[in-house]
Amino acid sequence: QVQLVESGGGLVQPGGSLRLSCVGSGSIFLFNAIAWHRQAPGKERESIGYITSGGTTTLAASVKGRFTISRDNAKNTVYLQMNSLKPEDTAVYYCNVLNMDYWGKGTLVTVSS
Secondary structure (H helix, E strand, C coil): CCCEEEECCEEECCCCCEEEEEEECCHHHHCCCEEEEEECCCCCCEEEEEECCCCCEEECCCCECCEEEEEEHHHCEEEEEECCCCHHHCEEEEEEECCCCCECCCEEEEECC
C-alpha cells in the first residue's frame, strides 16, 4: 500500500510562488516515478509532469520554465515548485505514482489578486 499526502496549497497573487509537497510511504514511492497533475474547476485533469526515481524530470509545455519538480528520497517527499503563477494555474493539485492507481487527495491552489 502507498499513501500520498499533498500539502502547500493556498491563495497566492499572480506572479507569486508556491511549493507543494507530496509525502509518500512505502518502497513503491521511492522506486517509482512520481507525477503531478492538476484539475481546474470544470476542466479535465491535466498532467503537469513527473520525476523518475533517479531524479530525471519531464514537464508539460504549459508549465515548463515556471514549474520544477524535485524529490528528497530521505524525506519520502516530492516537491512541485511553482513560480510566476497565473490565474489559470488555479486548480486542485494531485500527486500519484506514475502509471499506478495511487493518488493523494489533492491540495488547492488559488491564484488571484
